Amino acid sequence: MELKVVKQDDDLTHIALAGRLDVAGEQEIREQLLGEIVTRKKPLLVDMTAVSFLGSMGLGLLFQCAKTLRVDGAKMVVLNPQPMIAQVLEGSGVSEIVQIAPDMKKALKVLGF
Amino acid sequence: MDKTFSLTIRNHFDELSRLTPRVDEFLEKSDVSSRAVFTINFVLEELLTNIIKYGYDDKKEHMIGVRLDMTAEGVLVTLTDDGHAFNPLDQAPPDFSQPIYERKRGGLGIFLLKDMVDHLEYNRRDNLNVIEVRIAEKSG
Numbered sequence: 624m625e626l627k628v629v630k631q632d633d634d635l636t637h638i639a640l641a642g643r644l645d646v647a648g649e650q651e652i653r654e655q656l657l658g659e660i661v662t663r664k665k666p667l668l669v670d671m672t673a674v675s676f677l678g679s680m681g682l683g684l685l686f687q688c689a690k691t692l693r694v695d696g697a698k699m700v701v702l703n704p705q706p707m708i709a710q711v712l713e714g715s716g717v718s719e720i721v722q723i724a725p726d727m728k729k730a731l732k733v734l735g736f
Numbered sequence: 737m738d739k740t741f742s743l744t745i746r747n748h749f750d751e752l753s754r755l756t757p758r759v760d761e762f763l764e765k766s767d768v769s770s771r772a773v774f775t776i777n778f779v780l781e782e783l784l785t786n787i788i789k790y791g792y793d794d795k796k797e798h799m800i801g802v803r804l805d806m807t808a809e810g811v812l813v814t815l816t817d818d819g820h821a822f823n824p825l826d827q828a829p830p831d832f833s834q835p836i837y838e839r840k841r842g843g844l845g846i847f848l849l850k851d852m853v854d855h856l857e858y859n860r861r862d863n864l865n866v867i868e869v870r871i872a873e874k875s876g
Contacts, residue, residue: 645781647753676774678781679845686836707774714848719836 624648626655635666635734641673644681653684661688664695666734671704677711685712689720700724700733738762741804746797747788747817752781755802766806768873775852775871776804776811782845783815783824783867791819791865810854810872817865823858824867825850 624644630637638660642648660667667688677685689699700722704712712718724730741762745751759780763773784800792798801816829847850856855870 643756645752645756645777646749646785676777678778678785679848680781680785682844707771711778711848714851715844716830716832716836 624651626652626660628660629670631663631665633665634736635668636660636663637668637670639670639673643676644674644684645676645678646680648676649678649680649684656684656688657691661691664692664697666697667692667699668702668730668734669699670702671708672702674704674708677704677708682711682715682717685721686717689717693720698722698734700730702727702730738765739806741802743802744799745784745802747792747800747819748797749785749788752784755780755784759802759804762804763811766811768811772811772871772873776813778845778852779813779849779869779871780815782849783869786824786827786846787815787817787819787822787865790824791817791822793820807870810870813869813871815865815867815869818863819865821860822865825856825858 624640624642624647627639627641628636629639640652685701692699699720701712702724703726704723709723712721712723722733724733741759743755743758745755756777759776760773763776780802787800798818803814805812805814824846827843827846830843853869854872857868859866
């Protein structure tokens with residue numbers, strides 16, 4: 624699993640994930656995501672276009688990020704997840720706080736821009 | 737074209753990384769839909785993670801059998817392990833009456849899995865746990 628920081632400024636953090644967010648993938652990005660990205664306390668946009676799989680460990684990590692950001696009043700949105708990943712987010716209820724957006728314009732709107 | 741995939745893995749999480757590309761290769765050659773491929777990966781990750789975490793009373797190495805059979809209806813996944821009698825399907829589902837922030841962790845993977853597959857069955861045979869999962873291939 625690859626995590627790339629696309630943009631980080633005073634307004635938001637925009638990252639892109641690529642690969643499988645499975646048991647191994649979750650371990651690979653967990654420290655950076657929780658230790659560097661979420662600790663910025665900025666609205667978070669996660670581009671999931673290139674994520675091919677999401678298991679329950681990865682789902683738990685996304686939820687943990689959103690829950691932590693929420694404490695600081697920041698929202699989180701995932702951009703363009705593939706249909707089965709969207710189904711997992713919605714079926715689990717995690718989409719209540721990790722909103723799903725099909726395109727950048729809608730994603731930025733979710734975050735308040 | 738092979739209609740069956742079979743691999744034995746050790747009860748370690750890093751074995752999942754060895755299993756996944758082999759499963760995906762088999763499914764691709766079998767022309768399985770992307771929806772079913774995702775579901776099978778989800779099933780394998782969830783159930784194998786539970787077996788590895790909770791299925792054994794010792795720290796010894798154990799072997800887990802993973803089998804995929806192509807059938808007329810779809811794909812039959814069979815997992816076999818020699819851990820103590822353990823049915824991962826017995827896990828309590830999340831309490832959806834609670835707001836998401838207050839729900840206890842756990843149970844979510846199995847809950848989702850039950851909704852994604854067409855048939856799910858656990859049996860204990862000859863001191864082995866056997867889980868069978870059927871994922872139908874829908875046309876269109």
